[in-house]
Amino acid sequence: MTIGRKGLIAAAIVIVAGAGTVAFNRLRPDLALRVATAVVAHNVCDKVFVSGLDPETSFDEVTARAGVRLLRPLLRFSVDRAASAIDTSLLGAFPSHAAFYNAQGCVLHHGAPPYLLRSDIDALRKPLKPPLLGDIAGPDVVAPTDPRLKSALDHAFEERPGAPLRRTKAVVILKDGTVIAERYAKGINIDTPLPGYSLTKSVINALIGVMTRKGIVTPSFPAPIAEWHGHGDPRSTIEVEHLMRMTTGLDLDETDSGFDPSSRMVYLHNDMAAFAIKAKLIAPPGTRWAYSSPSTQILAKIIRDGTGGPEKSLRFAWRELFNPLGMTTVMLEFDGVGTLQGSSYMSASARDWARFGLLYLDDGVLGGTRFLQGEWVGFSASATPGTDYGAGFWTLRGHGAIADFLASKGVPRNAFLASGDLGQRIVILPTQQLVIVRLGDATDPTGDIAGLAQLITEVMAATEKQ
Numbered sequence: 001m002t003i004g005r006k007g008l009i010a011a012a013i014v015i016v017a018g019a020g021t022v023a024f025n026r027l028r029p030d031l032a033l034r035v036a037t038a039v040v041a042h043n044v045c046d047k048v049f050v051s052g053l054d055p056e057t058s059f060d061e062v063t064a065r066a067g068v069r070l071l072r073p074l075l076r077f078s079v080d081r082a083a084s085a086i087d088t089s090l091l092g093a094f095p096s097h098a099a100f101y102n103a104q105g106c107v108l109h110h111g112a113p114p115y116l117l118r119s120d121i122d123a124l125r126k127p128l129k130p131p132l133l134g135d136i137a138g139p140d141v142v143a144p145t146d147p148r149l150k151s152a153l154d155h156a157f158e159e160r161p162g163a164p165l166r167r168t169k170a171v172v173i174l175k176d177g178t179v180i181a182e183r184y185a186k187g188i189n190i191d192t193p194l195p196g197y198s199l200t201k202s203v204i205n206a207l208i209g210v211m212t213r214k215g216i217v218t219p220s221f222p223a224p225i226a227e228w229h230g231h232g233d234p235r236s237t238i239e240v241e242h243l244m245r246m247t248t249g250l251d252l253d254e255t256d257s258g259f260d261p262s263s264r265m266v267y268l269h270n271d272m273a274a275f276a277i278k279a280k281l282i283a284p285p286g287t288r289w290a291y292s293s294p295s296t297q298i299l300a301k302i303i304r305d306g307t308g309g310p311e312k313s314l315r316f317a318w319r320e321l322f323n324p325l326g327m328t329t330v331m332l333e334f335d336g337v338g339t340l341q342g343s344s345y346m347s348a349s350a351r352d353w354a355r356f357g358l359l360y361l362d363d364g365v366l367g368g369t370r371f372l373q374g375e376w377v378g379f380s381a382s383a384t385p386g387t388d389y390g391a392g393f394w395t396l397r398g399h400g401a402i403a404d405f406l407a408s409k410g411v412p413r414n415a416f417l418a419s420g421d422l423g424q425r426i427v428i429l430p431t432q433q434l435v436i437v438r439l440g441d442a443t444d445p446t447g448d449i450a451g452l453a454q455l456i457t458e459v460m461a462a463t464e465k466q
Helices: 005-019 027-050 055-062 071-075 149-156 199-213 241-247 261-268 274-278 291-305 310-323 350-361 376-381 401-408 449-463
Strands: 077-082 085-090 092-100 105-108 170-176 179-182 344-346 416-420 423-428 434-440
Touching: 027 055, 027 077, 027 092, 027 105, 027 261, 027 376, 055 077, 055 274, 071 077, 071 344, 149 170, 149 179, 149 449, 170 350, 170 449, 179 350, 199 241, 199 291, 199 310, 199 344, 199 350, 199 376, 199 416, 241 291, 261 274, 261 291, 274 291, 291 310, 310 350, 344 350, 350 376, 350 416, 350 423, 350 434, 423 449, 434 449
Parallel strands: none
Antiparallel strands: 077 085, 085 092, 092 105, 170 179, 170 434, 416 423, 423 434
């Protein structure tokens, strides 16, 4: 029997509905399918127009991820080079369109035209004064001189028979502020910007840190969200720190199912923060932790409002963070109304992600200048009670699945890390004075946490003093 287009779409709805694990009143398979096509459109757009990678390979990698993989036989995509755009659909249904704009990366279109930033990104990348952080490496790829480091890189890039694909794109290892070894996959080089996904949340931490230093906002402030400060609104007690630690008590839990509010916020709304701000309180602020990209997106709105709007927030990020760090390859993306997409979408080269890690390794000091307040890094890496999440970073200073697994493999308990989907990691090891960056497209739901543990421990063994 031949199944027609309508039958295939109906089958897709059944597949997605069956994968959902949320309450029935949130089961909207049509929205989940729109999320799926939007994920593919946006992520392929990033890979093709930001990273400069091959479209077919990019599509294969994006659709290999859990959740989308089931729909892969039905997914279709096209590339419009002239418009720098990607279109996706499920056999023509549930279409999504993402387009690249020079100042703000890839933006999903949701009916109304997106806000377009007018800033000259090339000018922003040319700082008016030298960066506070000096060179971390020369113009060539740094090959390891120690055979143990070479072995660690070999293991990080190898694909194991029968195991989930790791698709490691880049590894950079810094010791005492200098690159001592790095390796890149075919088609990737030292300047290729690669997506960080939730590494972006740690960048939001840094921007809030700069604003705190400047007296614009502090973690203990009530969150400056006007909609929460009406008479008797219990959300008025939500503080900036609650947003940073994901303990707001708002109904914004993230499950990556396509049905959850986080998925809908990122992939179905022009104004992401406006969607998140409408959430109801389901627990007193500070009493309940749940991973939540919308919490970070609300912080992005606070950055936008506190710095003066879309254009000024972009210039603020470059002037106050990326330029002092010497990060030249960054593509910081924005949603459809011009709020930086703080939960998930910033791209940068592996070396630039490593430069960001050095800011936290060195306790917020750059080139002898205190850049973040004295307690900021300790605050960021301190565990939220009952979790292994800090404030924009995961941390081994608490207890949870990530921290306890890494610690069981020998990673020190004072380590902490920025972590993003598909195994994007910036690992900060203060005692060892190491920063380890791993970027790629791991299909393992854990983002190849076992491979990360092996990489960390092998690098530690290779660099310990004899």
